[in-house]
Amino acid sequence: MDIAADLILAGALAVAWLAAGLVADALPGARTARDLRRRAGHLTWLVAAGAAVFVAVPLVTWVIPGVSNAPAAALLPAVPALIVLTLGVRRLGQVRRGAGAFATAPHTPAPPALRAAAAHPLILVPMQVTGLAALVGLPIAAGLVEIPGADVAGIAITVVGAAVVAIGVRAAVRHSRLSLLALAPIGRSRPRVPVSR
Numbered sequence: 001m002d003i004a005a006d007l008i009l010a011g012a013l014a015v016a017w018l019a020a021g022l023v024a025d026a027l028p029g030a031r032t033a034r035d036l037r038r039r040a041g042h043l044t045w046l047v048a049a050g051a052a053v054f055v056a057v058p059l060v061t062w063v064i065p066g067v068s069n070a071p072a073a074a075l076l077p078a079v080p081a082l083i084v085l086t087l088g089v090r091r092l093g094q095v096r097r098g099a100g101a102f103a104t105a106p107h108t109p110a111p112p113a114l115r116a117a118a119a120h121p122l123i124l125v126p127m128q129v130t131g132l133a134a135l136v137g138l139p140i141a142a143g144l145v146e147i148p149g150a151d152v153a154g155i156a157i158t159v160v161g162a163a164v165v166a167i168g169v170r171a172a173v174r175h176s177r178l179s180l181l182a183l184a185p186i187g188r189s190r191p192r193v194p195v196s197r
Contacts, residue, residue: 002066003143009057009070010141014134016050017077020084021128027095028119028174033102036110036118040096043127047084047092050130054081073137080133083126091123121171128167 023043030036054074061068095118102108 003069003141005060005064006068006070006073006141006143007138009053009060010073010134010138013050013053013057013074013077014131014138016046016053017081017127017131017134019131020046020050021124021131024124024127027123028115030099030110030115030118032106033099033108033110033114034106036114037096037099037103040092040099040118043092044089044096047089047127050081051085054078069141069143073141074134076137076140077130077133080126080129083122084130087122088126091117091120095123119171119174121168124171125168129163132163132167 020043023039023046027036027039027043030039057070057074061070095114098114098117099110
């Protein structure tokens, strides 16, 4: 198998998951319930496309004879992709169904609780980490980095680890801020109990 086929597979994987990460990042910014549902639907399709590329990698390398670096490149983003497929998709479905409850009034502003649910770190972080790991897999697919034992691989893992921490902290802060906005009306609407003297 030649390097071009490996790069096409690894590139398709990176494009699908980077696009999913970008859409997931914009998901809590939806202003209306219809927009939130539409974005959640697009994100679901992007995750399905990314999962389909994961399935295509071993099939294509099995059909085309020769040595391939694509499976090694796809191995790096496989772990965060499993987290997306087991936990993130379920949360994304909850957001989509919640936004779908406003189908009769599509211009209703997105409720703060739904926006907070859309910003949950289990939706955002694994998708962005999968895209980043797929991007790091491109030099592996091109044959520029040999696995295992490459010094470049150690540097790449360190950089990806630091990026994962930064993405996780950013997602947790944003989710916390949106959660507080969802709870703020509850705190203000407490009835005052008259004090008897």
